[in-house]
Amino acid sequence: MIKVGIIGAGRIGKVHAESITNYVPNAEIKGIADPYIDDETEEWANSMGIPNVYKDYKEILTDSEIEAVLVCSSTDTHSQISIEAAKAGKHIFCEKPIDHDLDKIHEVLNVVEEEGVKFQVGFNRRFDHNFKAVKEAVEAGKVGEPHIIKITSRDPEAPPIDYVKLSGGIFLDMTIHDFDMVRYLSGSEVEEVYAAGEVLVDPEIGEAGDVDTAVITLKLKNGAIAVIDNSREAAYGYDQRAEVFGSKGSVKVTNDRESTAVVSTEKGVTKEKPLYFFLERYMESFADEIKQFVNAVANDTEVPVDGTDGLKPILIGLAAQKSLEKGRPVKPSQIAKN
Amino acid sequence: MIKVGIIGAGRIGKVHAESITNYVPNAEIKGIADPYIDDETEEWANSMGIPNVYKDYKEILTDSEIEAVLVCSSTDTHSQISIEAAKAGKHIFCEKPIDHDLDKIHEVLNVVEEEGVKFQVGFNRRFDHNFKAVKEAVEAGKVGEPHIIKITSRDPEAPPIDYVKLSGGIFLDMTIHDFDMVRYLSGSEVEEVYAAGEVLVDPEIGEAGDVDTAVITLKLKNGAIAVIDNSREAAYGYDQRAEVFGSKGSVKVTNDRESTAVVSTEKGVTKEKPLYFFLERYMESFADEIKQFVNAVANDTEVPVDGTDGLKPILIGLAAQKSLEKGRPVKPSQIAKN
Amino acid sequence: MIKVGIIGAGRIGKVHAESITNYVPNAEIKGIADPYIDDETEEWANSMGIPNVYKDYKEILTDSEIEAVLVCSSTDTHSQISIEAAKAGKHIFCEKPIDHDLDKIHEVLNVVEEEGVKFQVGFNRRFDHNFKAVKEAVEAGKVGEPHIIKITSRDPEAPPIDYVKLSGGIFLDMTIHDFDMVRYLSGSEVEEVYAAGEVLVDPEIGEAGDVDTAVITLKLKNGAIAVIDNSREAAYGYDQRAEVFGSKGSVKVTNDRESTAVVSTEKGVTKEKPLYFFLERYMESFADEIKQFVNAVANDTEVPVDGTDGLKPILIGLAAQKSLEKGRPVKPSQIAKN
Amino acid sequence: MIKVGIIGAGRIGKVHAESITNYVPNAEIKGIADPYIDDETEEWANSMGIPNVYKDYKEILTDSEIEAVLVCSSTDTHSQISIEAAKAGKHIFCEKPIDHDLDKIHEVLNVVEEEGVKFQVGFNRRFDHNFKAVKEAVEAGKVGEPHIIKITSRDPEAPPIDYVKLSGGIFLDMTIHDFDMVRYLSGSEVEEVYAAGEVLVDPEIGEAGDVDTAVITLKLKNGAIAVIDNSREAAYGYDQRAEVFGSKGSVKVTNDRESTAVVSTEKGVTKEKPLYFFLERYMESFADEIKQFVNAVANDTEVPVDGTDGLKPILIGLAAQKSLEKGRPVKPSQIAKN
Incomplete structure (x- = not known):
């Protein structure tokens, strides 16, 4: 059972949370973080059985039980959070695009490689x-x-x-x-x-x-x-x-x-x-990409859409x-x- | 070149005439007969290059050059005209149904067999x-x-x-x-x-x-x-x-x-x-059934839809x-x- | 939250259990019963988070917390179990057919009416x-x-x-x-x-x-x-x-x-x-029929496929x-x- | 009844001849010309009822009864023959392309305009x-x-x-x-x-x-x-x-x-x-483009695909x-x- 943290509780963060709950038997969500978390989202998290709701995503990065994170925050934060997550030793599923800036993308890919964590990019249509x-x-x-x-x-x-x-x-x-x-x-x-x-x-x-x-x-x-x-x-x-x-x-x-x-x-x-x-x-493809990410983490196999595919x-x-x-x-x- | 007579100049008679003219290179229409022939139909026949237009179909049956007739008259006359045509030694293409009366159908089939003429029934959809x-x-x-x-x-x-x-x-x-x-x-x-x-x-x-x-x-x-x-x-x-x-x-x-x-x-x-x-x-099928009828006459082969198929x-x-x-x-x- | 018991852990019983778990937020499965329950099924029930697994379906009928039962047992037991469930005050979702015997069907419908419980029949294709x-x-x-x-x-x-x-x-x-x-x-x-x-x-x-x-x-x-x-x-x-x-x-x-x-x-x-x-x-229709059954129980509204629809x-x-x-x-x- | 001459008895020339014969009631083919005419083509022309078969297309251009010509010769002769035909006062249906050389195309368009003849280009797909x-x-x-x-x-x-x-x-x-x-x-x-x-x-x-x-x-x-x-x-x-x-x-x-x-x-x-x-x-479109060309000539209306459409x-x-x-x-x- 892989413990997962979700960073970003917007539309796509919620989609992934529901996929994990309903379709990914070997994963559970330990926490979700969003700076703009509101009552409605907190209620939704409760109903999903997510035990921890944070404003600060660093709470997720410092939780040693969490093996993998889903970066579902706003596009301009993808690269920074991915870098921090990699340094914290977390496997990463990052929503597309990694960044609009090539230097930042290369930095992410370098850190990910150095830290030896898995890094999958959210090109869900491949799973359609x-x-x-x-x-x-x-x-x-x-x-x-x-x-x-x-x-x-x-x-x-x-x-x-x-x-x-x-x-x-x-x-x-x-x-x-x-x-x-x-x-x-x-x-x-x-x-x-x-x-x-x-x-x-x-x-x-x-x-x-x-x-x-x-x-x-x-x-x-x-x-x-x-x-x-x-x-x-x-x-x-x-x-x-x-x-x-x-x-x-x-x-x-x-x-x-x-x-x-x-x-x-x-x-x-x-x-x-x-x-x-x-x-x-594309609902089914969203579910399947997360399922395959979790399997890659669980079995230590290659992710189906890697950093180069993101770049x-x-x-x-x-x-x-x-x-x-x-x-x-x-x-x-x-x-x-x- | 098979010379053909058409008995009945209603809608389906005209369709067959046009098929012969446009699609059946080895047949020509020598005459068409209809008791209710009018100026418009006569004009149409001229434009089609049909040399003879009659009120009485017997003119067609007595024309020794005509080898084959198309019975396109009203349903209640199909069997009688077919019998006469067979006795006149003409090959017959008869519109469906041969008749509603079984005895009359059997009489047609018997005469056709006795006279040894070909008899095809107009089930055009087989040619669709x-x-x-x-x-x-x-x-x-x-x-x-x-x-x-x-x-x-x-x-x-x-x-x-x-x-x-x-x-x-x-x-x-x-x-x-x-x-x-x-x-x-x-x-x-x-x-x-x-x-x-x-x-x-x-x-x-x-x-x-x-x-x-x-x-x-x-x-x-x-x-x-x-x-x-x-x-x-x-x-x-x-x-x-x-x-x-x-x-x-x-x-x-x-x-x-x-x-x-x-x-x-x-x-x-x-x-x-x-x-x-x-x-x-079904235009194309109307053309093809006549083409195959003419070929059966020309080559003395079996018609594709015979009297039993009509019965x-x-x-x-x-x-x-x-x-x-x-x-x-x-x-x-x-x-x-x- | 409606507590549900499932009677019969064969193919269709499992399908309904999975539907409830994944798609019916206002229901939870409190127990499942099957006389032929085996280790594999027990393991499956655990993975689904079903707390109780019984050999005897009466354990479910006597559990006062359970409001509704799904009769997914072999066809020859549908009517008998439905009658007992109705008498125990449970709302019933009964797989088709209710029975092959008309008298037994009428008995079921009578008891259901007397007891005032809801009774839905599993014609899932209506939900396709x-x-x-x-x-x-x-x-x-x-x-x-x-x-x-x-x-x-x-x-x-x-x-x-x-x-x-x-x-x-x-x-x-x-x-x-x-x-x-x-x-x-x-x-x-x-x-x-x-x-x-x-x-x-x-x-x-x-x-x-x-x-x-x-x-x-x-x-x-x-x-x-x-x-x-x-x-x-x-x-x-x-x-x-x-x-x-x-x-x-x-x-x-x-x-x-x-x-x-x-x-x-x-x-x-x-x-x-x-x-x-x-x-x-028909997966989606199986899920939807159960969702609608649970809603009918929860809201005390009419079931979408009733006993007459079963008869x-x-x-x-x-x-x-x-x-x-x-x-x-x-x-x-x-x-x-x- | 418009009298037509066809220049070029290759594949497309024959297609147009058959269209005129079968589908264009207000036109007849008075002659066909092809330098490479052979016995087979001559026989085909006879069977189509085309009275004159020439080696030299000028025979067609000098026939004062012919009002319109179809230029179906090899591409490199389209412009030259079109120019001569225009000067002979013939309306022209020219197969595509008019020419590969822009100067020659402009010359054709100029002569056509000066002579006041109709000029249609064979973009048949518009008629599909x-x-x-x-x-x-x-x-x-x-x-x-x-x-x-x-x-x-x-x-x-x-x-x-x-x-x-x-x-x-x-x-x-x-x-x-x-x-x-x-x-x-x-x-x-x-x-x-x-x-x-x-x-x-x-x-x-x-x-x-x-x-x-x-x-x-x-x-x-x-x-x-x-x-x-x-x-x-x-x-x-x-x-x-x-x-x-x-x-x-x-x-x-x-x-x-x-x-x-x-x-x-x-x-x-x-x-x-x-x-x-x-x-x-595209058979039907070939027939229709010629029908519309003949109608434009017969009624002195605009051709549906003109010289500019060719250029x-x-x-x-x-x-x-x-x-x-x-x-x-x-x-x-x-x-x-x-």
Whole structure:
């Protein structure tokens, strides 16, 4: 039984807490910490059977019974807390992104290596039943050598403008999952990025210096070409699709729906919209990533998404940002060197 | 080049004329006859390059150059004209049903046999790309031994009540195609029929002594069970589906649509309705049945749908009628004996 | 917090225990009883945090803290245990079927009424996301007045022959869920049943006096016609579909799959098979039926599936059996009178 | 009745001849010309009822009865023959591309304008039922303002290497249809092109200086971003899909198949592959483009695809070529100026 501490009691912290309670039999939550903890959250923690609720996350780092921590705090604290946790000898599950700053990411990865603790990054979509099915088909050789990888990733509605301003931009906030997915599905690294972006959803997003609609082309080391299309607002819901096309064929996944119901009337033949909310869509993947993290800790095996997997999408995202600014393709390796 | 005469210049006669002109290179129409021929039809015949237009079909039967006739006249004249055509030595394509009266059907089949002419019945759906795909999968052994055969056959709207009154009832008018399809797909004969029928679409249909909604269960000689569901009115269009389920799996076909377009909006994910009109839906099958009839004449080979194929669905239809009246299963073989 | 006892620690008893633990926050399991309890089950109970494990279910009935019991024992004990539980003042969730014997069912319903306890029957499919979507579309008037109701229900493989012998026959064991579904989706009662059945999957099933393939036609009080097709063995998995066709259109649901993946190669375009195992397919519905039972107890509201809902499908099943024997339609009301 | 001459009796010339004969009632073919005419083609022309077969296309241009010509000769002769035809006062249907050389295209467009003849370019896909459905949904405002346009266009197999060498490269030979489709679906012009291309299908294509796999990003005047993915070889057949995503939702079309058949077995649930051959896939669109050309001539109305529609995709294609060479985005307007 692995004792776990959770740092950050916001939406994703709670999701992970519930996953552990319901789906991870070999883990228990010993404490949760959040500087803004309120009565409601405290009540929720009680109902979950979490014995300790703290304002200060250091209480968790100093609890010697706790073997592993989940870093679910605000993005700007991920790297600092991860470093402290590693130094305290805790295994770490860190929400994405590790940081927007490359130096800080490298510091985290260095400390983690020195301290010999496990470090998993929260790219949950790798654990989704659909994307896993694509990966399995590719690995089983069903599509042959990958030639074209296509990802459609559109949010149901744009986030509040205050969130946009702090998000690091669409490429680091939203597309980062898709960059990870390209690496995961192709099994290859990104050599060059070209990003086309526009402000078509909300002018305020443009005023905040960001785009809300983008198509990003990625040249991969293995010769394949990947293309991602993003929108901050799909009227019909959360649109999450992928296709790998290769020398022997293709594998595609499309959206999950609440039911398979199809209604046929004089007006047309209508099925349900894609699931709207990312937690609803990806709930099972959130549970599975934590289960696998706990198993990696319990069995001392490799984590399924490591520090490099956390770093690379950031490099690609920074290259995409630069490509958009400069109006030309940019290599992530050039970003890395700067 | 086979010279063909068409008897009956109504909707289906015109369809066959156009098929021959556009798709059957080894046939030409030498004449068309209809007692109610009007200027518009005459003009149409001219535009089609049909050299002779008659009021009296006997002009066609006495034209020694004409080798084959298409009997597309009103149902109550099918058997009489077929008999005369056979005696005139013409090969015959006869629209379904041959007749509603068993004695007349037997007389047709006898004369046809005596005269040694070819006789094909217009069960066009056997030539439809979807139903052929089911047949081919079954014959290729893909579903193993057939266990359950399901046919959904629903019209987009009920015919005029005057038509209903002369139609011979839903089983002889509409389900007869489905009875043929059960024989075609199963490769087996029907041993027993149980029909449940209701008047749910239009009370006038009930007043005319017919039903508009029906579910018919058929026990087949090979042990399989078939079930047909019919409605005179499907709000969303012409609903034509089939499934053969067997020891190794199933094969299913669903409806054709005008395009593959799918529109996703806040309101739902909508595709097109099934094609609405039977001519639109089955156009290609009408062309193909005539092409194969002409080829059978030209090459002196067997017709793909023969007189027995015309007779059997009538027997099943009469059994279904009796089952509905009596409220119990009825064997077509008992109908045949009477 | 409702304290619950579970009687029967077989497959379904364990499923319900796990549902309560993971999904029903206002219930806890105080004890579980099974005459054949073994070490493995005891260990499982410990891991679930169930404090008491008994061989004798009476220990549960005499525990005054326990408000509600789940009767998950073998079918032949459902009625006796339900009667005792009602007399002990416990609210009851009883697995289907209540009994195969009508007198015993009536006795259960009478005692339950006298004692004023809640009594819910385990027709879990009503809680399935797909079937609920059909029900909601029908209730929202999307398809108008129901005319034809179609249910396809095929198991992935035939049960062991020893199970078949004790099962009460396909209609009481398997089709009973579909009879319930017809009542649920139509909101109407069954007036007459005609069953066609064959032995096509396994001759041993025939030797045991049962059939393995069936098509059942049901005439409903509201005029609609329902038809169910069953097979004990679908090579491609567990096939669970439904359609309600009405005056304004239709609503259909088809199978759930492990993922939306579609693989296109030279050989064809292939998607995943339906989920194979009923627990996998219906897991969510098992959880939801128990959640709703607990809520009915907690809030003293009506249970969603009551004793009458448990009785009626048995009557329909007995009518289907008699129809198969006699080769003619049979009314459930005639069964009820005997 | 419009008298038509066809110049070029290769595959596409024959297709157009058959369309006119079967589907265009107000046109007749008076002659066909091809320098390489052989006995087989002559026989075919006879069977089609084409009265004149020439080696020299000038025979057609000097026939004063012929009002319109179809230029179906080899690509390198399109512009020269079009110019001569215009000067002879013939209306012109010219196969795509008009030419690979911009000066020649401009010369054609100038002469056509001076002579006041109609000039339609053979972008047949605009007449395809699927792409038309997308266009209609967009024009009806169903998806709101277009934000992202996606086109997948993959051939079933690479053409012979000798064809590749003369093709003008993938962008002018294959993608040109997709560039036209972007303009057609978006109703907007292309401002900038970025092309990523690789040789993944056949190294010989690379040796010939071309690519066989490409992803092309297009920035449009209306702010939308379009993306095309191409492959010379899709193992599963001819893959022709499109999506327009906008402020109110999306419309998508996918491939046509030979039938709707779905086979479910132990191995999976399999539907048919996309239609393999472009003539099979687009037959109806070839017929419709000619029908509309003839109607434009007969009624003196505008042709549906004019000279500008022929020119613009060439500019985009040349920009794509340059982008690929230079490794950066290129504006078609810059190509036009050179």
